[in-house]
Amino acid sequence: MAMRNSILFLAGIGVLIFLSGPQARAFHLDEYAPRVPQDQLEDIQENESPFESSAAHIEAGRKVYFGNGMCVSCHLQDGKGQFMPGHAPRNFTDPQWQDIRTDGELMWVLRNGSPGTGMPRRVGIIITEEEGWNVIHFIRTFRAQ
Numbered sequence: 001m002a003m004r005n006s007i008l009f010l011a012g013i014g015v016l017i018f019l020s021g022p023q024a025r026a027f028h029l030d031e032y033a034p035r036v037p038q039d040q041l042e043d044i045q046e047n048e049s050p051f052e053s054s055a056a057h058i059e060a061g062r063k064v065y066f067g068n069g070m071c072v073s074c075h076l077q078d079g080k081g082q083f084m085p086g087h088a089p090r091n092f093t094d095p096q097w098q099d100i101r102t103d104g105e106l107m108w109v110l111r112n113g114s115p116g117t118g119m120p121r122r123v124g125i126i127i128t129e130e131e132g133w134n135v136i137h138f139i140r141t142f143r144a145q
Contacts, residue, residue, distance in 0.1 A: 032097060035114045036105050047104030049133040053140065061138030064131045069122060071135060079142035087117045092142035106136045 036044045051057050065071040075081050079092035091097065110123045110132040123132040 032100060034101075034105060035117075036108045040108075041105075044104045044108045045102045047102070047107060049103050049107075049136060051130070051133050051137070053137045057134050057137045058141060059138075060131070061134035061136065064127055064135040065138050069127050069131065069135055071139075074118065079139070084118065089118070092139050095143055098140065098143040103133075103136050106139065107132055110135070 034041055065075075066077075074084075074089040075092060076089075081089035081091045107123070107129075109119060110127075111121065113119050113121045123129055127135070
């Protein structure tokens, strides 16, 4: 009887995951593929931070990353991201990713989340746009690690 209940429980979990929608199943096969929809990509890539990458903005971004932005909870202190089944958080220390993703694309993800992953919206929800640009400046410092 206990074995039957365990099987039914696991089957139920599987059904819940399946019915929870495409967000739970739609993982990106190419970790370097843009998250911005193709019809918006060119315009978004042209967006640049209105703030220079200064020590003050990087420090402000560090405070957001480790504070109210809650970035550290998934991307960890070293920016490498914690292992998660399915689609792991972005590894900010990856030089290839750093080279191909523009600041405009990163801001788009902060504003919209990353569909098919666990990355939620941040800008306009728990951080301001200026805080978003600052955290992008801080994220860029992980490239050197």
